[in-house]
Amino acid sequence: MKRLLLVLVLMAAPVWAVQPDEVLEDPALEERARDLSQGLRCLVCRNESIDESNAELARDLRLLVRERLVAGDSDDEVIEFVVDRYGEYVLLRPTVTGANWLLWLAGPAMLVLAGGVGFAFLRSRSKGVAPQEAALSDEEQARLRRILEE
Known part of the structure; x- marks a missing residue:
């Protein structure tokens, strides 16, 4: 039972990456922010989205995405802004x-x-063509017989 609980807690760990103070009040904007964050790579972690990462840079990127959405940018404009700033490596699914x-x-x-x-x-x-085995010379045959007789 304890192992099952431990496994469930470890599986839920990425859900805790987004801090409560980052969550937007508007549920529609928050949903868009979460969708965008799942497609952006954490620059500190290997192949982990900023939505799942606990790194400080991932937090900064999550806040940046939310700031851009609150400012009225579309999803494409937010992605373009982040790519212009950090390069195409930041995309988990490159173009x-x-x-x-x-x-x-x-x-x-x-x-x-x-x-x-x-x-x-x-x-x-x-x-x-397979190389043919060379036959033993008379001297080699005699030496082989002596070795086998010993």
């Missing part, structure tokens, strides 16, 4: 435009290339 195409296509291209190289290697091995 598939411009130079990012190269990054998105690099993985599958390398997989196809590795498969082609492996296929060519295996094909060349199957067609190649």
Whole structure:
């Protein structure tokens, strides 16, 4: 029972990242802020959204998002503001435009290339002539017989 309670508490830990003093009074704005925060990467933590992170920088970013929403910015304007300020790395789901195409296509291209190289290697091995074992000379045969007799 204690283990189950511990597991449930640990699973709920990310929910506690947003502090009560950060929550907006308008539920619609708060919902938008939470949605935006879940798509922004914490710059301190690895692959954790600012909505889940307890880092100070994540808190600052959550407050920044809420400030921009209260100021009347649309969701796209808030994201654009944060990306302009911190770079595209801040997006958990990067856009598939411009130079990012190269990054998105690099993985599958390398997989196809590795498969082609492996296929060519295996094909060349199957067609190649196996080296013949050289027969032992008379001197080597005599030496082998002496070793086996010992």
